[in-house]
Amino acid sequence: MINWLSNPKRFERFAGTAVPICGWLALVLIVTGFYFGLYASPEAQGFGQGVRIMYVHVPSAWVAMAGYSAIAVMSFISFIWRHPLADRVAYNCALPGTVFTALALITGSLWGSQSWMTWWVWDGRNTSTLVLLFIYLGYIAIWSSMDNKKLAARIAGILAMVGAINLPIIKFSVDWWDDVMHQKASILTTESSNFPLSMLLPLMLMFFGVSFFFAWVVLRAVLRDIAIKRKDSAAKINAPATATLTRMEP
Incomplete structure (x- = not known):
């Protein structure tokens, strides 16, 4: 599948079909999720x-x-x-990934200020998520600061692969350290029966809606990059012919 999609023309056909599907699914799921989350789900004890x-x-x-x-x-x-x-897929994942990381930190602080009367605690999950934001920003900075994009892709790629060590730290930080502000996994575990359906439904709707929105943004951006690359290549091919005709003019 990866080799098949590595061909730009095949990727364009795939993305051309996937983009509108992802866009409409994202819109429907997010709007529905907001409705159930705001109006059809109950308050939680201790959180209001x-x-x-x-x-x-x-x-x-x-x-x-x-x-x-x-x-x-x-x-x-x-x-x-x-x-x-x-490389282009990786690069185009970086900006929306940075935005969602920042959004997770901001909404987490808002939630903490309402539930625990504090905006920030230097626990394992907060700290490792903040580190993830810095890695995202570093990845983007490498791409933006280097004119040689092939070299930028290599260096940024090494950072991305090394930085992946942070992902299991984020995931298991609640289990490894005494983290009172974050709940342990309760949706995909045997304890999931304790999670009310009225809360699980909007959460899943929002999860899939945001996921399809992320895919929509990334695929659109990659298609744009392919189109720009093709236009630049065509301009380079046509440039010598234009120069020759100019020299031949009397």
């Missing part, structure tokens, strides 16, 4: 109305990690098999 921040905070954190995972995987593919398209 502030629990509704969860429907943005948790999906944002999940997608932030998923986006970085995609960057690390694409960087590995590019590093081993030299697929330029993998």
